[in-house]
Amino acid sequence: MGHIRGWLVRTEEKSSLFGKIIIGxxxxxxxLDGVLTYFGVMRxxxxxxxxxxxxGVISLMGVVVGxxxxxxxxxxxxxxxxxxxxxxLLVILTIYxxxxxxxxxxxxxxx
Numbered sequence: 001m002g003h004i005r006g007w008l009v010r011t012e013e014k015s016s017l018f019g020k021i022i023i024g025x026x027x028x029x030x031x032l033d034g035v036l037t038y039f040g041v042m043r044x045x046x047x048x049x050x051x052x053x054x055x056g057v058i059s060l061m062g063v064v065v066g067x068x069x070x071x072x073x074x075x076x077x078x079x080x081x082x083x084x085x086x087x088x089l090l091v092i093l094t095i096y097x098x099x100x101x102x103x104x105x106x107x108x109x110x111x
Contacts, residue, residue: 016087022082022091023078026075026082026093029100030097033101034070035101036108037049037104044107054070058070081093
């Protein structure tokens with residue numbers, strides 16, 4: 001387990017340029033995903049959201065409040081990862097969110 005943690009944690013200072021760039025990209029990816037999810041759910045309904053956890057939160061709280069809560073939690077967790085030096089993990093999560101943005105973009109351009 002220490003081997004995995006060693007890879008996920010960068011040994012650089014928290015204020016490194018890499019860390020600042022990746023936390024900015026992570027926040028931007030989450031904002032874009034939230035906005036596109038909002039428009040996707042408003043256009044095609046809740047069925048358009050592939051993540052059952054997010055769909056459940058939206059169904060309980062409504063689209064605006066649900067997405068706001070989910071994205072604030074995601075950004076907060078990302079910030080905790082950043083402050084604890086898990087910069088490589090943030091890279092992986094940012095790539096995941098960028099795939100979500102790409103999927104939404106594809107749907108909007110083709111349907």
